[in-house]
Amino acid sequence: MxxxxxxxxxxxxxxxxxxxxxxxxxxxxxQTKRHELLEITFNIISKLENLSGHQSAVAELSDIKVKGLNMGNGDPNSSRNDQTNINFQSKTSSGLTNCHKALEAKANHFASWVRTTKLDSLKRFTVTITPDNTAAVRAAAVEKNNSAACAKSGVTGTVATSSDNACIIDSPVTAEEAITLYKGSGDFGLAEKAVTYSGNFKQFAQKTAIDLLEVAASWEKTSMTxxxxxxxxxxxxxxxxxxxxxxxxxxxxxxxxxxxxxxxxxxxxxxxxxxxxxxxxxxxxxxxxxxxxxxxxxxxxxxxxxxxxxxxxxxxxxxxxxxxxxxNQANPSCHTKTDKAIDKPKLADECKKANNRGTTQG
Structure with missing residues (x-):
């Protein structure tokens, strides 16, 4: 065949x-439905990228610390120059690698968690800086101790002095602050779903969550089964x-x-x-x-x-x-022998003769 x-x-x-x-x-x-969802999907992807970039920055900046220090002398003026430097520390390179791996893992599971049933609440983070305090001692602080952990008024650091030396009590200067957004009626706590101040991170996060919920709902309505x-x-x-x-x-x-x-x-x-x-x-x-x-x-x-x-x-x-x-055009159908022969049309004079014969016979 x-x-x-x-x-x-x-x-x-x-x-x-x-x-x-x-x-x-x-x-x-x-394809039609995907085309209809294309613009709002690109918009939410852009917002999520901005949000992810912000969260990645928060992860890297949320634990900046003043390093503890033994100045090696009771008088800073008598200390070696390098022993009076105030230094900072943050995540180690391995810590940043772990953070990036965690973000990648979350990205790989995007399809499993971007569902309306899993968007009841979202946790986002911001960075806060250790506030000024003029009423009490708080780390980081400068002190002088004799062969003991650098401490003052109950605030203790991790570095000890080797003799009667000036020292710095180590302490974080930034901290991670969690913001939990609850879906509620779908507005995630943002009144009328409207951003009133573009510089407010919480409002940006709330509006992004609202848009994400709406896009997820639109995709769920499109049957791909x-x-x-x-x-x-x-x-x-x-x-x-x-x-x-x-x-x-x-x-x-x-x-x-x-x-x-x-x-x-x-x-x-x-x-x-x-x-x-x-x-x-x-x-x-x-x-x-x-x-x-x-x-x-x-x-x-x-x-x-x-x-x-x-x-x-x-x-x-x-x-x-x-x-x-x-x-079919190359092999047109032909009449078979059993087909009834078709009479040729009679000419005008033949019709006249036939009529005359009929009149004579009448």
Missing amino acids: TFFSLIFDYFYRISPMYIQIILTKRLDQI FDAGKISSCASDDDFRAAVGATWTGLSREAALGEKTKAVTQLISSTYGDYSTFSNRYWDKLTQIKLPTTLLGEKRTQTIKEVKTMDEASKMLLQALLEVTTK
């Missing part, structure tokens, strides 16, 4: 063309059911979708197979088809498994129709 005879036998006798119609329809629906390997994906489509009912039993759309719906369901099962047999009766047979060497004048070397688009599938059908049409 040639490629085209197999195509026509398969596409018109078993009607997989209806499957192609549904695939095209679903593909168009998904169509499984081309299951006949149920097609059988649930009204157009498919109506086409099957009309083709095999002449049912109207109303009947196929109404009182005869059970019969149509049985017809689909007997024609296309069920959950366990559909793939074998439909998709597996497609792999047996050999493609023509030319497709609408274009040379092809691909296999059927390499046909990835509806455009290529449509070209296959057009090529098949073209070959059949060309074949």
